[in-house]
Amino acid sequence: MDDHAKPALLERFGVHFLRRRSTASGAPRASERPNVLTPEQQSRLRRIERWAIARGCAAGAVFGSVAGAGEIVARAQGYASDAVGGGNPVRFWSIVAAFGVASALLEVTYLYWDGLRSVHALAEIAGVELFDAETSERRGVASALARAALELPNPRRRAFGIDPMKEASKLRIVLGTIAYKAKIGVTSFLIKAFLRRMLARALVRAWLPFVAVPVVALWNCVIVWRVMREARIRAMGPSAARELVEAALANAPELSAPARVAAVRAVGSVIVRQRDLHPNMIEVLREIVDRLGAPKEETLDDARLFVAELPRLSPAEQRVVLDVLDVAVALDGSLSRAELHLLADAQSACGVAIDPSRAKRLAHAFVAGEPLRASS
Numbered sequence: 423m424d425d426h427a428k429p430a431l432l433e434r435f436g437v438h439f440l441r442r443r444s445t446a447s448g449a450p451r452a453s454e455r456p457n458v459l460t461p462e463q464q465s466r467l468r469r470i471e472r473w474a475i476a477r478g479c480a481a482g483a484v485f486g487s488v489a490g491a492g493e494i495v496a497r498a499q500g501y502a503s504d505a506v507g508g509g510n511p512v513r514f515w516s517i518v519a520a521f522g523v524a525s526a527l528l529e530v531t532y533l534y535w536d537g538l539r540s541v542h543a544l545a546e547i548a549g550v551e552l553f554d555a556e557t558s559e560r561r562g563v564a565s566a567l568a569r570a571a572l573e574l575p576n577p578r579r580r581a582f583g584i585d586p587m588k589e590a591s592k593l594r595i596v597l598g599t600i601a602y603k604a605k606i607g608v609t610s611f612l613i614k615a616f617l618r619r620m621l622a623r624a625l626v627r628a629w630l631p632f633v634a635v636p637v638v639a640l641w642n643c644v645i646v647w648r649v650m651r652e653a654r655i656r657a658m659g660p661s662a663a664r665e666l667v668e669a670a671l672a673n674a675p676e677l678s679a680p681a682r683v684a685a686v687r688a689v690g691s692v693i694v695r696q697r698d699l700h701p702n703m704i705e706v707l708r709e710i711v712d713r714l715g716a717p718k719e720e721t722l723d724d725a726r727l728f729v730a731e732l733p734r735l736s737p738a739e740q741r742v743v744l745d746v747l748d749v750a751v752a753l754d755g756s757l758s759r760a761e762l763h764l765l766a767d768a769q770s771a772c773g774v775a776i777d778p779s780r781a782k783r784l785a786h787a788f789v790a791g792e793p794l795r796a797s798s
Contacts, residue, residue, distance in 0.1 A: 438525025439538045440545075444553050464791050466547050471650040476539040478533060480647030483641035485529035490632040492521025537571035537646070541653040548657040563660055566701035570653040573645070576699050581705050582716075584690040584723040586699040655755040655789065659702035662753060665796055666784075667709035670745035674738070681739040683719040685710055685732060685746045688768075690727035692750040695760040702753040710746065725764060732771040740772040752785035 496502060545552060545567060552564040556644035569576065578586060676684070689710065693703050721727060732740060747768055751761045757778065767778045787794055 425557060430574065432572055433565060433568055433574055436538055436572050436574075437532075437564050440542050440564055440568060441553050443539060443542045457616040465546055467544060467791075469649070470540055470547070471542050471654070474536065474650050475643050475646045477536055478642040479639045481529055481532050481536075482642035483635055485525040485532075486635035486638040487632060488525035488528070488758075490635060492518040495521070528610060533642070533646070534572055537616045537649055538568070540650060541567050544650070544653050544778060545657045548658075550657045562701060562704065563656070563693065566656045566659075567653055570649060570656055573649060579699065581693075581699055581704055582686065582690070582711065582722065583720060584693050584699075584707075586693045586697060599681060651755070651789075655753075656701055658788070658791070659753060660705045662788055663702060663705035663709050663749070666712065666749040666753070667706060667746070669794075670742060670749055671713055674742040675736075676713065677739055677742065678735070679717075680731060681735050681743065682714045683717045683722070684728065684735060684739070684743045685714060686717050687719075687722050687724070687728040687731075688743055688747040689750045690722040691728045691764055692747070694723050694725055695764050696754065696758065698754075700754045703750065706746075706750055706753060711712070729764075729767045729771050732768060733773075735772075737772075739783075740774075744772060744774070748781040748784055751781050752788055755784060755785060755789045757785055 495515040496514045497518070499513070501510045501517065542552075545563075550563060550567075552567070566576075568574075576586075580586075686707065689703060689706050693699055696703075732743065735743065747765065751757055751765060757765075762778050765778050765781060769776045784794065786792075
């Protein structure tokens with residue numbers, strides 16, 4: 423059903439960390455994993471997120487200052503090129519690099535450690551049992567949470583015969599990765615260049631090595647916020663998928679073979695348009711296959727074929743498939759432009775008014791922990 427590949431070393435470390443922390447915490451086993459959180463639970467989740475963001479921001483300031491101190495030390499030793507005697511560029515940059523590398527290693531180590539323990543705390547509050555039952559589902563949730571905490575990409579493997587990268591442009595992926603990695607460095611460089619040219623005073627020059635500190639701190643805030651939001655979405659994913667798929671199929675007629683294929687193909691089309699195998703999509707696929715059976719159709723990741731086959735279904739079957747599509751586009755917590763286009767194409771093919779509001783409300787309710795309804 424899935425093409426398994428050995429997880430990356432960092433992911434295995436993250437899962438091991440979560441396992442040890444789960445064993446050490448001795449948290450009571452939850453009877454079920456609710457996706458509708460109480461106000462008190464939501465408050466606790468938000469509190470964990472806020473404190474994690476604050477610690478990430480503080481870490482950026484502290485370790486950014488450590489990196490900046492390298493240039494101060496090197497200048498104090500008289501190694502700068504503008505020092506009396508011409509300085510010593512080799513020793514100057516050796517000291518700067520040593521401080522920079524040390525601060526970067528310490529910062530990454532701290533952020534990973536704090537991210538993993540914060541993610542584990544979120545899972546406990548959400549009632550997710552990561553290791554009490556060694557099922558493939560639980561192991562999958564633990565791996566998904568570890569990847570969220572460590573900012574690891576989702577695996578680019580096939581699941582249920584669906585290739586998430588089928589429509590992806592390799593050039594676009596490479597350019598996007600380069601742009602993401604360059605953000606902090608380019609921002610810091612531009613700020614330094616501006617200050618060096620426009621504000622070249624003695625006091626400013628003395629503090630110039632620390633200009634990047636607020637930049638790093640701000641980026642840490644953004645990154646930690648994204649990590650904690652994604653971890654919360656993944657923690658609620660399995661139970662939300664179970665409830666929403668059950669609701670979408672609850673009043674469905676006896677689906678024909680093409681309709682069963684279309685239901686799976688709806689999720690496959692979302693995965694292809696996302697260009698990402700989000701763990702919540704795996705949960706939706708698992709729930710659909712458990713209820714409808716694994717389709718014999720091999721082409722499950724062709725969005726054009728999915729839309730083209732919809733007019734052949736009965737109106738009742740079309741309604742079921744559109745409900746499943748709403749669930750799939752909502753359970754990653756956001757709606758991309760490609761997903762909205764897929765929704766519009768599917769609704770148009772079924773002869774219904776184009777209206778993405780239902781999927782948007784579902785995504786909002788899911789992220790907020792509010793009651794979920796698969797259909798209006």
